[in-house]
Amino acid sequence: MAAPPPQTLVLNTLFSLVETFNDFLNVSIHTILYSRTLYRPHNFITTSKYNLPVQQNRHPQVCTWICRACSEVQTLLLKGILRCIFIVIYSQDAEVIERWVFDVDHFPVALEEDALTELNVLGVDKVSLVDVEEQLRATIQKLKYCGERMAALPENSTFTVMVELKDKADPPTGHLQPWVLSEPILDTEEKGNSTTTRADLGGVRRMHVRTVEAGLFRFKAWVEEGKTGPNDDR
Template identity: 35%
Template sequence: MASLSLDQSHTLLNSFNSFLTVAIHNILYYRAVYPPQTFLSTRAYNLPVHQNRHPRVCTWIRDAVDAVAVQLAGGTVSRIAIVIHSPLHQSIPLTSRSPSLSPSPSPSPLLSSPTPSSSREPKKEIQPGTVLERWLIDVSSFPSWPDKSPSNPNHPHHPLSRLQPPAASRAKAMRDHGKMLARESRDEESRDRNLDTDEIAWADVDEQFRGALRRMAHAAEGMVSLPEGCSFTLAVELRDEVEGAAPIGHPQAWIPSEPKLQPRSKSKSVPGEDIGGSRTTPIRSVEAGPLFFECWVEESKAKEAWKSFHSETKETG
């Protein structure tokens, strides 16, 4: 694992934060977690991208990425997961007899009072909050920060000490994200002035980010539509060597994932049932100078069941 100077680690961390922010917004757009009219079209890394324009969404994503950055700087993260769940307060019926797939405030009579013929078979449905997709970034080979950089992000030598703290205003979150995208075209010039380009070729880093975002968009566009009303969250899987030092406490930026999403570890030989999924699609390996990470998407068994039902519905419709 490469070791970087403080200036390089700070710049690299900021660059990855920008990439992760753009990736989250893009995935939410292409997977239609929010309506398309709630997104703005813009550019990052000389590539058309999409940004959700709801202030609360922008604030949540920015704060989540900042929390991930703290863990990255501490060298504790193995993987970052953008997790898409089925609707949290409603099950999704997987039966062709259902007249509609749209969420409704109350169950239909057909589902609440099954006919004698349907009651002989178990009701097929996706339970509320079931994991459907996990978009993963493996950062286990991410460069290490200098040993003299304390783990406390408030310390002046910490790579995160120069990051702007979370803004109190929701509107400011949107402006911050817009400025971040606008800066991408100027970043290469400023980085080349301040850093040794023999060690980090920033043009290559941007090209790798652009390629990863393009492949993510292509993979997302090619997938079957998700059920309406899905939600998402951001999760991190910790390295084995930091097991037992999870970043949970007060103030509580993180909470433990449910058992289904707990990876294999020293104390847990079998991973949760939602880890790995039933289908894995590689997206891209990113390698530029000291930076290396891999991206892929996992689709769960519930997602496969939804795909089959969706396909059957289209054929009979």
Template identity: 40%
Template sequence: MTSHEQFSQDQQPVPFNQASHLLVSFTQFLTVCIHNILFYRSIYPSQTFLTSRAYNLPVHQSRHPKVCSWIRDAVDAVKAQLVLGVVERIAVVIYDGQARVMERWMFDVARFPAWKGFKGASGLRTDEDDDGAEGGGGAENFVDNPTEGKVNWSNVDEELRATMRKLAYAGEKMGPLPEGCTFTIAVELRDEGEAPIGHPQPWIPSQLNLQTKSKDNPTPGQDIGGAKTTPLRAVAAGPLFFECWVEEGKAKEQPASITSSKS
């Protein structure tokens, strides 16, 4: 029996208030991860980051207001899709100056439940919404029950701390990236998930080379999986389960093309 199968059988319902805490804990963790990936991979100069603490570890955060705002908006958009239960994986994708994929920092959240009991796309249900929530009470794997003790928060914090430590170590030890790299945040949807369309439009379709295998696309893009994959950690703390790894793109092993012209 795989760890995924064992987790699925052992998973127990938890109260909505704890489900809310889990979702917030994960999105905060994702935010810290993004900032630290940008620091350790030198996407921006190190002097543009400040050092703080999270999970009892030193972490880094961009000081640039526009970078912080962009990351905050991106994570909010990711959270809106997590609430719907349509996300398979989250990726922090790093490109070189020629838009070639250098690295993909992956967070597999396929085992996350859907927070169907929460109202709104980007926010969580409040206590006042309980009686009037359309469709009544239940989200998958979560129950509207005041019972406490379903989640061991010490285990959750310890798992997130260990994952952050592995991410920092991997980021420090990997070879340098070329100058002029950029990044973006991507979500890979489940087959049954509908593309997030709305106004303003927070998401755009990814390039063909990063399209995953699906019913409509039997052949995955050439940059899916990369040339080398380094596992980081599988987090299993009660109902919170996800896996992390980093994929190094094939283009990372190739020299950048040089164009020249003659007068």
């Protein structure tokens, strides 16, 4: 008797989509820290994700901070109130050098009580995990490529995670690492079919990373360079 064909791995709930993105965001932050040399290379170990060698910071406090930040992002994404996630790199004088952007404005939204309901019950197609991971693998590779081709950061640069909420969303409260309201640092404006960075808010160049579209699993990623930093003399 022939063995049944293997089942295709799928993401079949909103929670599984968000959890998969959360894992990706965690890997992305470590990749950015490594490729931008925010910590020395010997502070990283090589591990594997999406059948791809990736770097992970070995310091327990750094790993814990990143995990907590990603967990808080996951909470906001499940609530459907998140528009963008930013990995912001600062100089030692607190001037913005770069901003790595993950636009999740078109990520699926469902009622909180439906987060664990199968998507087909909600009238939505399931998402192939294989398709998603293929695109996430390519995105991680592009993040590393972009980071390594950019000019070196100034000494003692640092980073943080910031979020932009959708209109009329209440500010998040009650987290171990409370979010702090802030003014825009770099911003963009739409002009026809293109998006340009507003120079008056600090942006001087934008580099596209990748647009991920696998069924409901959708987001865009790019990096913006500010006036302050390694490329401000161009």
